[in-house]
Each structure stands twice: as structure tokens, then as C-alpha cells.
Amino acid sequence: MSEKILVVEDEPTLVETLEYNLSRQDYEVITAMDGQEALDLARREHPDLVVLDLMLPTIDGIEVCRLLRQEMNVPILMLTARDEEVDKVVGLEVGADDYMTKPFSMRELMARVKALLRRERLIRQELAAGTIDQQILTSGDLTVDLSRREVKRAGEVLNLKPREYELLVFLVRHRGMVLSRQLILERVWGWDYDGGSRTVDVHVHWLRERIEPDPKNPRRIVTVRGVGYRFEG
Numbered sequence: 369m370s371e372k373i374l375v376v377e378d379e380p381t382l383v384e385t386l387e388y389n390l391s392r393q394d395y396e397v398i399t400a401m402d403g404q405e406a407l408d409l410a411r412r413e414h415p416d417l418v419v420l421d422l423m424l425p426t427i428d429g430i431e432v433c434r435l436l437r438q439e440m441n442v443p444i445l446m447l448t449a450r451d452e453e454v455d456k457v458v459g460l461e462v463g464a465d466d467y468m469t470k471p472f473s474m475r476e477l478m479a480r481v482k483a484l485l486r487r488e489r490l491i492r493q494e495l496a497a498g499t500i501d502q503q504i505l506t507s508g509d510l511t512v513d514l515s516r517r518e519v520k521r522a523g524e525v526l527n528l529k530p531r532e533y534e535l536l537v538f539l540v541r542h543r544g545m546v547l548s549r550q551l552i553l554e555r556v557w558g559w560d561y562d563g564g565s566r567t568v569d570v571h572v573h574w575l576r577e578r579i580e581p582d583p584k585n586p587r588r589i590v591t592v593r594g595v596g597y598r599f600e601g
């Protein structure tokens with residue numbers, strides 16, 4: 369059975385392009401042109417993935433994303449116009465799984481859709497097989513046990529400081545995403561923290577010393593020039 373993708377976008381030509389390209393990859397495509405229609409359709413059709421534009425009539429993409437997250441476990445790929453950095457932060461906070469800025473290449477979108485669906489399939493399989501423990505995050509030889517607040521590397525316990533631990537959990541949970549220093553500060557240190565983005569850099573430096581095979585050439589916590597960091601793995 370082909371996977372069902374809900375495309376939510378109010379630009380008719382982009383809807384058409386997305387529908388055409390996704391259908392060609394044998395996905396079943398349903399479309400909505402405003403936020404309310406998107407919610408109605410998602411509730412009725414239970415899509416396997418949602419491609420969601422940010423700026424929409426009736427209910428905007430952020431609100432649609434938030435409501436979908438509360439109601440169902442569906443991967444969400446958000447689309448936004450260039451320079452909506454603020455919205456990008458909000459998009460991550462309300463739980464979008466991935467994010468693309470317009471204009472994007474259709475090829476890249478297809479690759480991300482495929483990756484999100486594959487990840488979702490794996491999670492479902494693991495859940496069905498009972499092999500997944502939601503309390504444990506893993507990445508390569510790293511294991512983060514959320515219930516015990518314990519981090520292990522290659523089986524060995526790392527004694528991280530509380531803030532290093534929080535930072536690592538945040539990075540691993542948002543693996544593959546570009547996270548700005550500002551977002552990291554807000555989420556790991558709290559909204560009212562008075563320090564600068566240097567604080568983030570210092571903690572990333574410490575964390576790299578603990579979890580990178582070669583801290584001078586980090587492979588896990590990658591620097592994204594002028595923005596922040598991305599966790600790979």
C-alpha cells in the first residue's frame with residue numbers, strides 16, 4: 369500500500385508541482401490549501417506524512433503543526449519563505465520534524481520525505497517488535513538513558529555536568545537539524561538566561577571533549593557557520 373502524504377500549501381503552482389512529483393514516486397497525495405482544511409483532512413485521512421507550509425489562510429502552519437502534534441504521531445516537514453528565521457525557531461518548538469526554506473530543489477524535498485518516512489517506518493517496526501525503549505536515546509556508541517540521566521559512551525558512563533547533559537539531550541533529540549545558538553540558549557538555559565551565545569560555544573567545546581573521538585575534528589556536533597550547531601548521528 370502506498371504511503372499517503374498530505375500537502376498543505378496555498379500557492380496553487382507549488383501544490384501542483386508537489387503533487388506531480390510525489391505522485392510520480394508512487395505516493396498517494398492529498399492536498400489542502402488552508403489550515404482548517406488541512407486539519408479536517410488530516411483527522412479524516414490519517415496521512416503518513418505532512419508537508420506543511422508556514423504561511424496559510426485561516427489557521428497558520430505553526431498552529432496546524434501544534435494541533436497535529438497533540439492529536440497524532442505524524443512526521444511533519446515544514447516549508448517556509450526565505451528569511452523567516454524567527455518562524456524557524458517556533459517551527460522547531462511546536463514539533464516540526466524537518467524544515468525547508470523556499471525556494472528548494474524538488475530533488476532535496478523528495479530525499480527528505482523519503483528519509484522521514486523511512487525513519488517513521490523503522491520506529492514503528494521497533495515499537496511493534498518491542499525493542500525500542502522510549503527512555504533511551506542512542507547515536508553510534510552513545511547511549512542516553514533519560515530515566516537515569518545517564519550517558520554512556522561505548523558502555524562507559526560519562527559523568528556530564530547537568531548543563532552538558534541537557535545540551536546533549538537537546539542536540540540528540542533534534543539530530544540532523546540546524547540549531548541556532550539563540551534557540552539552544554532558550555531551550556537549554558531557559559528564556560531568562562542573561563548570558564551570551566559564547567556560553568553555548570563553551571559548553572559545546574566541553575561536550576565535544578567528552579563525546580567526540582577527535583574533538584578537534586568534530587563529527588557529531590558539527591558547527592554551522594554563522595548559525596549554530598547540528599548533531600549528526
Ligand code: CA
Pocket residue numbers: 377378379421422423424
Ligand atoms: Ca503560503
